Amino acid sequence: MVELQPLGTAGRGDAVPSLLSAYVALVRSRLSAQMVYRGSFAFEVGAQFGIGFVDFAEIYVVFHQVSSLGGFSFAEVAMMFALTTCAFSMADMFVGHIDGLPNYVRTGQFDAMLLRPLSALGQLVTSDFSLRRLGRAMTGLLVLGAALVFTDIDWTPARLLLLVITPVAGCAIFCAIFVAAAAVSFWLVEGTEFANAFTYGGNYLASLPFTIFHVAVQRFFTFVIPAAFVAYLPTLALLGRKDPTGLPGWLCWSGPVAALIAAAAARLLWRNGLHHYVGAGS
Amino acid sequence: MIVEVERLRRDFVVRHKTSRFGRSRDVVTAVADVTFGINAGECLGYIGANGAGKSTTVKMLMGIRGPTSGRVQVCGLEPVRERTVLARRVGAVFGQRSQLWWDLPLTDSFRLLGAIHRMPDRAWQARLQECADLLDMHEFLTTPVRQLSLGQRMRGEVTAALLHSPELLLLDEPTIGLDIVSKERLRGFLAEERSERGTTVLLATHDLSDIERLSDRIIVIDHGRLAFDGTLPALVSRVGASRVLVVDLVEPGPPLDDIPNTTLQSVEADGLRQHLAFRAEETSAATVIAAVTARVELRDLAITEPAIEDVVRRLYLSPHQDPQ
Amino acid sequence: MARAGFSRWATYRQAAVAGMFTNTVFGIIKLSVLLAVIDETGGTVAGYDHASLSTYVWVSQGLIAVVYVFGWSELALRVRTGDIAIDLARPVDLQLSWLATDLGRATYAIGARAVVPMVVGALLFGFAFPHDPTAIVLIAPAIALAVVISFACRFLVNLAAFWLVEVRGLITLYVLTMNLLCGLVVPVQLFPTWLKVVAYSTPFPFLLQAPTDLVTGQAQGWQAVGSVAAQLGWCVVLLGLGRLVLSRATEKLVVQGG
Numbered sequence: 026m027v028e029l030q031p032l033g034t035a036g037r038g039d040a041v042p043s044l045l046s047a048y049v050a051l052v053r054s055r056l057s058a059q060m061v062y063r064g065s066f067a068f069e070v071g072a073q074f075g076i077g078f079v080d081f082a083e084i085y086v087v088f089h090q091v092s093s094l095g096g097f098s099f100a101e102v103a104m105m106f107a108l109t110t111c112a113f114s115m116a117d118m119f120v121g122h123i124d125g126l127p128n129y130v131r132t133g134q135f136d137a138m139l140l141r142p143l144s145a146l147g148q149l150v151t152s153d154f155s156l157r158r159l160g161r162a163m164t165g166l167l168v169l170g171a172a173l174v175f176t177d178i179d180w181t182p183a184r185l186l187l188l189v190i191t192p193v194a195g196c197a198i199f200c201a202i203f204v205a206a207a208a209v210s211f212w213l214v215e216g217t218e219f220a221n222a223f224t225y226g227g228n229y230l231a232s233l234p235f236t237i238f239h240v241a242v243q244r245f246f247t248f249v250i251p252a253a254f255v256a257y258l259p260t261l262a263l264l265g266r267k268d269p270t271g272l273p274g275w276l277c278w279s280g281p282v283a284a285l286i287a288a289a290a291a292r293l294l295w296r297n298g299l300h301h302y303v304g305a306g307s
Numbered sequence: 308m309i310v311e312v313e314r315l316r317r318d319f320v321v322r323h324k325t326s327r328f329g330r331s332r333d334v335v336t337a338v339a340d341v342t343f344g345i346n347a348g349e350c351l352g353y354i355g356a357n358g359a360g361k362s363t364t365v366k367m368l369m370g371i372r373g374p375t376s377g378r379v380q381v382c383g384l385e386p387v388r389e390r391t392v393l394a395r396r397v398g399a400v401f402g403q404r405s406q407l408w409w410d411l412p413l414t415d416s417f418r419l420l421g422a423i424h425r426m427p428d429r430a431w432q433a434r435l436q437e438c439a440d441l442l443d444m445h446e447f448l449t450t451p452v453r454q455l456s457l458g459q460r461m462r463g464e465v466t467a468a469l470l471h472s473p474e475l476l477l478l479d480e481p482t483i484g485l486d487i488v489s490k491e492r493l494r495g496f497l498a499e500e501r502s503e504r505g506t507t508v509l510l511a512t513h514d515l516s517d518i519e520r521l522s523d524r525i526i527v528i529d530h531g532r533l534a535f536d537g538t539l540p541a542l543v544s545r546v547g548a549s550r551v552l553v554v555d556l557v558e559p560g561p562p563l564d565d566i567p568n569t570t571l572q573s574v575e576a577d578g579l580r581q582h583l584a585f586r587a588e589e590t591s592a593a594t595v596i597a598a599v600t601a602r603v604e605l606r607d608l609a610i611t612e613p614a615i616e617d618v619v620r621r622l623y624l625s626p627h628q629d630p631q
Numbered sequence: 632m633a634r635a636g637f638s639r640w641a642t643y644r645q646a647a648v649a650g651m652f653t654n655t656v657f658g659i660i661k662l663s664v665l666l667a668v669i670d671e672t673g674g675t676v677a678g679y680d681h682a683s684l685s686t687y688v689w690v691s692q693g694l695i696a697v698v699y700v701f702g703w704s705e706l707a708l709r710v711r712t713g714d715i716a717i718d719l720a721r722p723v724d725l726q727l728s729w730l731a732t733d734l735g736r737a738t739y740a741i742g743a744r745a746v747v748p749m750v751v752g753a754l755l756f757g758f759a760f761p762h763d764p765t766a767i768v769l770i771a772p773a774i775a776l777a778v779v780i781s782f783a784c785r786f787l788v789n790l791a792a793f794w795l796v797e798v799r800g801l802i803t804l805y806v807l808t809m810n811l812l813c814g815l816v817v818p819v820q821l822f823p824t825w826l827k828v829v830a831y832s833t834p835f836p837f838l839l840q841a842p843t844d845l846v847t848g849q850a851q852g853w854q855a856v857g858s859v860a861a862q863l864g865w866c867v868v869l870l871g872l873g874r875l876v877l878s879r880a881t882e883k884l885v886v887q888g889g
Binding site for chain 3: 062065068069071072073075076079080082083086087089090091092093094095157213214215216218219221222223225226229230233236237238239242
Binding site for chain 2: 040041042043044046047050051054058133134136137139140141142143144303304305
């Protein structure tokens with residue numbers, strides 16, 4: 026007679042691992058692989074830190090020519106840049122590698138993931154964890170610190186909370202964009218190439234004051250892809266300014282809500298994509 | 308029944324360039340109208356040439372591909388819908404795709420799988436010990452998977468599939484590319500596993516010698532369609548294909564063309580190696596070997612099975628056209 | 632080998648369309664920033680006006696695929712896997728064969744990736760055609776030389792794989808620094824003086840800004856000639872440096888018995 030392996034064995038003190046610990050184990054295996062070469066890892070973190078500053082150089086150069094961009098000062102735009110950089114680099118660390126999906130599909134590794142009793146998305150997310158991206162987040166924090174010194178914010182407890190929550194919500198929004206971008210590759214072979222416009226393009230755009238864009242672009246990147254909630258709208262709230270295109274003030278505080286909606290949309294898109302893959306793949 | 312498959316069909320669309328600017332769509336049917344069942348504890352050999360639809364069927368049993376039409380049920384579950392639940396009760400080995408972690412030592416793969424299948428450390432370690440003993444894996448457990456030979460890796464893959472002691476084991480071309488020794492070791496291990504735990508097995512392969520030792524029953528699949536469902540002896544006798552006994556003599560000898568019920572196919576190296584074909588329904592391997600050793604002294608011998616393409620071809624030429 | 636490079640890249644058709652889309656999105660963002668700048672400065676900045684800024688954006692966006700400003704680590708990968716030994720054993724010159732492949736790729740990219748964003752941009756946002764005959768004549772050579780400079784730089788960076796375990800961080804740092812200093816993000820003419828000095832002490836501005844300047848009219852007459860001459864100079868220097876480093880690297884390989 027066949028013996029079913031019970032989920033808990035009759036052994037003294039044997040702990041049955043939780044579902045979470047499976048994912049933790051997967052991530053830890055990635056981390057140890059990364060830290061093997063200590064010197065190389067330190068260099069990588071440093072490189073990411075430098076990359077953050079090279080990125081900032083665009084804004085620096087622009088403000089060498091003007092003292093205001095789209096109605097915002099250097100410090101204010103720097104703050105938008107910093108909030109975006111923190112959010113994006115963290116999302117990149119957690120989920121950025123999911124753009125490897127087409128490769129995994131091609132090599133059969135994705136099918137290998139589907140054979141395991143874990144969610145496919147969960148496995149993809151834990152398939153890597155680029156700790157080095159924190160280097161770029163550090164740049165963001167530094168610029169943020171400097172920007173806060175030079176901006177005139179009327180601090181209230183609500184604004185303080187908003188400052189802390191914004192990068193978190195922003196990270197969630199970018200994570201959702203990454204997942205949605207990967208899901209597209211279930212339908213389009215070159216889906217990730219196409220979706221780069223929204224992931225990396227979104228990062229670029231979110232770090233800038235929206236007032237410089239055509240209204241159509243602003244609306245698209247507010248209500249379709251919620252990039253505005255990453256930095257621009259929260260910055261308006263922190264500065265106590267109104268959106269020139271007439272968006273309501275409460276919207277500027279709705280980053281977390283936008284993040285939740287984005288996450289739900291991304292999850293839906295992913296499930297549909299996976300369904301399509303299982304139904305149509307060879 | 309552990310596996311129930313009814314009128315299973317799987318189509319997929321293939322796009323290819325017909326000219327510089329044109330593209331066309333073709334619908335390819337990988338699996339067409341297949342119906343069969345597997346009872347608990349049974350071992351089913353699922354035989355077909357490359358591209359016959361074996362892998363696609365196995366994928367549909369695991370839920371990583373969905374049927375275009377038809378019904379499939381494994382362990383009482385619908386594979387696509389309940390993929391993760393099913394994955395706890397089934398193990399799979401794909402000969403051409405690895406499920407191990409490429410850049411980690413082999414034992415780390417088992418550690419991760421233990422966590423993934425939510426097995427207490429002691430449980431998966433005991434299981435690993437068992438398999439490592441039987442498959443002689445101890446010397447390369449700490450080697451990174453990418454540095455393993457194919458034979459070593461396949462032993463790892465089979466262990467990985469059986470780590471959580473599943474009710475059902477699906478194997479897709481597990482012996483492809485392996486040398487004879489490794490093949491035999493793997494087959495022996497699977498036979499042992501079956502008799503010890505009564506695991507139900509589906510073995511999809513194009514190599515008939517794989518299933519000879521293990522399967523109670525076989526299904527032949529050809530171009531997506533079920534061509535035969537019965538036992539191996541029944542298939543061989545119906546098809547009338549020959550098995551071949553290859554003998555290596557201790558010293559060159561005369562052609563063995565007078566062994567009863569055999570046909571001398573070829574002689575090599577002045578009679579040092581000879582190929583004797585015989586039909587399963589006329590005589591048995593044991594009888595032929597006995598007759599040969601009575602005549603000459605043998606250094607080595609091997610039996611080759613008919614090629615699957617040969618079997619399938621003869622299947623369609625044989626008097627009874629429908630699978631029983 | 633150039634033709635082989637052409638056909639290999641020609642099969643990535645969907646990638647080309649997707650790339651063009653992304654390209655256009657980035658172009659729109661970039662242009663929005665620059666137009667906001669001239670809003671503040673009263674219509675012109677560093678010799679650019681609305682039309683020439685639009686030209687700058689769409690020409691530079693069009694050229695990025697041709698000149699290949701992205702991360703490229705094919706050579707480094709071959710070094711890491713050890714396949715480089717096979718390449719070195721071939722009777723074909725390593726650097727020149729990779730260069731030939733790259734030129735083929737660039738030629739395809741002109742049609743597949745460059746033309747569409749430029750046309751789209753020109754139609755939607757405005758375009759200023761160059762007037763100076765010297766500059767017009769020099770556009771094609773300038774682009775060709777820019778491709779060679781880009782290749783030579785990428786070649787050098789990839790050679791670091793002979794000495795470093797992991798070149799990924801170095802390549803990313805190279806790409807971002809080069810992206811800034813070549814005038815991709817903001818025209819070099821807008822840089823503060825000190826940054827201009829930094830930029831021109833590297834070959835990077837000659838990779839993208841130089842050919843773009845010929846189209847936007849920033850470089851005319853003798854300036855244009857000087858720019859192309861400087862490009863030629865950098866080509867020679869960088870290719871030569873590449874050969875030097877490669878010979879050092881192969882020596883190292885031989886010594887290690889690899």
